[in-house]
Amino acid sequence: xxxxxxxxxxxxxxxxxxxxxxxxxxxxxxxxxxxxxxxxxxxxxxxxxxxxxxxxxxxxxxxxxxxxxxxxxxxxxxxxxxxxxxxxxxxxxxxxxxxxxxxxxxxxxxxxxxxxxxxxxxxxxxxxxxxxxxxxxxxxxxxxxxxxxxxxxxxxxxxxxxxxxxxxxxxxxxxxxxxxxxxxxxxxxxxxxxxxxxxxxxxxxxxxxxxxxxxxxxxxxxxxxxxxxxxxxxxxxxxxxxxxxxxxxxxxxxxxxxxxxxxxxxxxxxxxxxxxxxxxxxxxxxx
Amino acid sequence: xxxxxxxxxxxxxxxxxxxxxxxxxxxxxxxxxxxxxxxxxxxxxxxxxxxxxxxxxxxxxxxxxxxxxxxxxxxxxxxxxxxxxxxxxxxxxxxxxxxxxxxxxxxxxxxxxxxxxxxxxxxxxxxxxxxxxxxxxxxxxxxxxxxxxxxxxxxxxxxxxxxxxxxxxxxxxxxxxxxxxxxxxxxxxxxxxxxxxxxxxxxxxxxxxxxxxxxxxxxxxxxxxxxxxxxxxxxxxxxxxxxxxxxxxxxxxxxxxxxxxxxxxxxxxxxxxxxxxxxxxxxxxxxxxxxxxxxxxxxxxxxxx
Numbered sequence: 362x363x364x365x366x367x368x369x370x371x372x373x374x375x376x377x378x379x380x381x382x383x384x385x386x387x388x389x390x391x392x393x394x395x396x397x398x399x400x401x402x403x404x405x406x407x408x409x410x411x412x413x414x415x416x417x418x419x420x421x422x423x424x425x426x427x428x429x430x431x432x433x434x435x436x437x438x439x440x441x442x443x444x445x446x447x448x449x450x451x452x453x454x455x456x457x458x459x460x461x462x463x464x465x466x467x468x469x470x471x472x473x474x475x476x477x478x479x480x481x482x483x484x485x486x487x488x489x490x491x492x493x494x495x496x497x498x499x500x501x502x503x504x505x506x507x508x509x510x511x512x513x514x515x516x517x518x519x520x521x522x523x524x525x526x527x528x529x530x531x532x533x534x535x536x537x538x539x540x541x542x543x544x545x546x547x548x549x550x551x552x553x554x555x556x557x558x559x560x561x562x563x564x565x566x567x568x569x570x571x572x573x574x575x576x577x578x579x580x581x582x583x584x585x586x587x588x589x590x591x592x593x594x595x596x597x598x599x600x601x602x603x604x605x606x607x608x609x610x611x612x613x614x615x616x617x618x619x620x621x622x623x624x625x626x627x628x629x630x631x632x633x634x635x636x637x638x639x640x641x642x643x644x645x646x647x648x
Numbered sequence: 649x650x651x652x653x654x655x656x657x658x659x660x661x662x663x664x665x666x667x668x669x670x671x672x673x674x675x676x677x678x679x680x681x682x683x684x685x686x687x688x689x690x691x692x693x694x695x696x697x698x699x700x701x702x703x704x705x706x707x708x709x710x711x712x713x714x715x716x717x718x719x720x721x722x723x724x725x726x727x728x729x730x731x732x733x734x735x736x737x738x739x740x741x742x743x744x745x746x747x748x749x750x751x752x753x754x755x756x757x758x759x760x761x762x763x764x765x766x767x768x769x770x771x772x773x774x775x776x777x778x779x780x781x782x783x784x785x786x787x788x789x790x791x792x793x794x795x796x797x798x799x800x801x802x803x804x805x806x807x808x809x810x811x812x813x814x815x816x817x818x819x820x821x822x823x824x825x826x827x828x829x830x831x832x833x834x835x836x837x838x839x840x841x842x843x844x845x846x847x848x849x850x851x852x853x854x855x856x857x858x859x860x861x862x863x864x865x866x867x868x869x870x871x872x873x874x875x876x877x878x879x880x881x882x883x884x885x886x887x888x889x890x891x892x893x894x895x896x897x898x899x900x901x902x903x904x905x906x907x908x909x910x911x912x913x914x915x916x917x918x919x920x921x922x923x924x925x926x927x928x929x930x931x932x933x934x935x936x937x938x939x940x941x942x943x944x945x946x947x948x949x950x951x952x953x
Contacts, residue, residue: 461656
């Protein structure tokens with residue numbers, strides 16, 4: 362197996378006031394994966410990304426492409442790109458100057474590729490960022506990033522505040538024009554539904570801890586959701602669902618590691634979507 | 649650091665802070681326009697001179713002419729320098745703060761550009777690039793302004809004042825280049841302090857840059873009854889202009905001999921090279937290096953959430 366893109370062991374971070382943003386998080390990301398880091402607000406997603414990008418101090422062992430982003434950030438950033446969120450391109454920057462700038466500072470940037478992408482949009486080269494709509498700013502940022510031959514792309518809520526058309530186009534472009542099985546993408550988002558079809562791996566994070574870390578293809582064999590009639594609820598509960606909720610008078614119970622054949626006797630069995638699983642996992646701890 | 653990218657980092661500064669280019673260019677244009685304006689208005693020189701001014705002009709057209717030429721060329725740099733200092737003051741306070749306020753720092757930090765390269769590109773813009781721009785403009789301004797003066801005086805008894813001296817011009821411009829280098833070294837700790845505040849202040853950078861020195865001065869005055877800090881800061885801010893002779897030089901009396909003496913004195917003091925031998929200049933450079941290091945560390949690790 363090739364070298365992992367990210368190796369994190371026991372990452373911990375405590376902010377002032379004793380808030381534990383990360384509490385012993387360990388994970389490995391292999392090349393060619395599209396990993397979703399999913400969690401509610403304040404769960405530690407952004408802190409984890411900042412640690413990977415060398416933007417914040419963190420305790421524990423951390424290697425990104427074999428380098429420590431805390432001490433070797435400058436080398437890491439030659440191979441890693443990120444989009445923090447849509448608002449970060451400065452208002453005064455001209456589109457053509459943005460291209461010149463990245464061309465000037467990034468040895469792996471292909472200007473023709475970025476221009477080619479922008480020609481398919483309404484973003485004019487002479488426009489300043491302040492004159493562009495939020496969606497167009499994202500297209501510009503995406504054009505800059507897509508034209509960089511990076512090994513790891515980190516996206517933190519990249520489509521926040523965009524309408525559905527731009528969001529859909531953003532992910533389509535990412536998959537069709539960028540991803541090629543040698544690159545690795547790490548995404549955080551609230552909008553689980555929008556990315557669940559493109560992920561190869563999911564990580565759920567809650568209160569600074571990972572509560573799920575699995576390849577998507579394992580989810581179907583590991584998790585099952587059964588719609589159980591109320592009169593069989595006690596029987597189903599004996600099998601240890603980790604979450605249940607009421608749906609149209611029946612109970613949707615989610616199981617981890619139960620044989621679907623065994624569950625079929627209780628009701629209709631289906632594989633939960635990532636969004637369903639997310640809700641189930643997040644509510645499990647509360648109940 | 650990727651040295652290939654450094655010129656691009658400096659260009660970026662001029663895109664964001666367009667005043668860095670337009671304020672010096674505007675000042676140069678204004679000086680030239682003002683120099684010609686008198687002629688345009690009168691269509692030929694009508695100098696209204698009383699006896700004392702006539703004496704002065706006669707002296708300048710005579711033995712003191714070369715010194716007058718040198719002082720005229722050198723004095724033109726002062727307004728350009730003052731404007732540049734004001735523009736650079738606001739530039740330095742702003743440049744590491746605005747990127748945090750609008751969060752564009754996350755874009756800049758997504759590029760393979762180290763924090764050291766970023767902070768040094770800003771210091772270099774203020775201490776090297778803008779001074780060189782001012783200098784280049786001063787070459788043009790000096791020639792055009794003196795041409796305007798010569799035009800005004802041609803056909804008058806004082807036409808000799810307008811005599812051009814290429815050798816002296818080259819010598820004075822050479823001295824001015826050295827003066828600008830000394831200015832950069834002398835003001836480097838001020839620039840580094842402003843960058844440090846810009847990298848650190850949570851908001852209201854202007855207040856953070858000015859309030860601590862003022863509070864320290866008041867505290868010192870209250871506790872000890874002295875004004876050492878005020879004297880120290882005043883020295884750092886004005887010693888350069890005192891050395892250049894632009895501050896506080898007035899003729900002791902209004903008579904011609906005293907005024908001619910002032911021109912001679914200014915001419916002799918046009919070089920500030922003696923400041924290079926002042927240990928305070930080099931202590932300031934060391935302090936600047938320490939504060940720049942602090943600004944780089946702050947930009948590297950500051951986490952505004």
